[in-house]
Amino acid sequence: MKLTCFVSIAFQLIAIGLCRGQHCKTDAKSVVTSAEMRASIQADPAKKLVALQQLIPGLVVDMRYATINNFTHTVLYHHPVALLRTAPANGLRLVQEDLRKKGYALKLFDAFRPLSATCTIWRLVPDRHYAANPRKGSNHNRCLAVDVTLIDLRTGRELDMGTAFDNFTDSAHHDFYTLPAQVLTNRRLLKQTMRKYGFGMVPTEWWHYQWHNDRDYEVIDLDFDELKYFY
Numbered sequence: 719m720k721l722t723c724f725v726s727i728a729f730q731l732i733a734i735g736l737c738r739g740q741h742c743k744t745d746a747k748s749v750v751t752s753a754e755m756r757a758s759i760q761a762d763p764a765k766k767l768v769a770l771q772q773l774i775p776g777l778v779v780d781m782r783y784a785t786i787n788n789f790t791h792t793v794l795y796h797h798p799v800a801l802l803r804t805a806p807a808n809g810l811r812l813v814q815e816d817l818r819k820k821g822y823a824l825k826l827f828d829a830f831r832p833l834s835a836t837c838t839i840w841r842l843v844p845d846r847h848y849a850a851n852p853r854k855g856s857n858h859n860r861c862l863a864v865d866v867t868l869i870d871l872r873t874g875r876e877l878d879m880g881t882a883f884d885n886f887t888d889s890a891h892h893d894f895y896t897l898p899a900q901v902l903t904n905r906r907l908l909k910q911t912m913r914k915y916g917f918g919m920v921p922t923e924w925w926h927y928q929w930h931n932d933r934d935y936e937v938i939d940l941d942f943d944e945l946k947y948f949y
């Protein structure tokens with residue numbers, strides 16, 4: 719094993735160890751307990767969670783952070799279900815219906831992500847252009863965001879988006895145009911369809927789309943096993 723590789727792995731293990739058992743350095747009041755989550759949903763049923771595979775026919779799910787096939791080369795959470803709040807979940811269902819009429823479909827890399835996973839990512843990539851600062855929590859932590867790409871329904875293969883998921887370079891930006899025309903067309907199709915049904919984007923990641931936090935949706939750091947009571 720090369721020294722640089724060993725150092726990288728050691729750094730990641732230390733980072734993960736530092737994150738476990740604490741809410742990173744975030745505003746603890748903004749992170750809901752299971753009881754608070756139950757009360758919040760009772761008061762506002764729109765905050766209920768929805769399991770996307772049950773709602774959206776043909777949705778392909780490849781939750782990268784539940785595997786080592788992600789930029790951290792580490793499993794950041796176990797036994798995931800692709801979860802969103804009610805409004806973005808219904809929006810994503812409409813996106814899928816629209817795409818399928820054109821011969822395409824969504825492939826999902828991530829949806830809800832516990833705050834502890836965001837903490838680990840922040841320690842590895844402490845750059846607000848590419849990762850959410852756990853002090854504020856992210857829209858993934860609020861069940862409002864997805865990381866997605868497109869597949870061709872005829873082949874089942876991903877469309878060429880110019881970079882892989884979680885590519886932290888300029889070439890993943892929406893305003894990076896030095897790319898083949900087909901890549902720009904593919905990115906435009908994803909962007910236009912997501913925006914048509916209410917999702918916003920961030921300038922630096924072609925795969926990330928999020929719903930407006932219009933109901934003061936809380937940051938969640940519960941395990942997927944605990945969340946099954948809320949969808």
Ligand SMILES: [Zn+2]
Nearest residue numbers: 863864865926
């Ligand atoms: Zn994202």
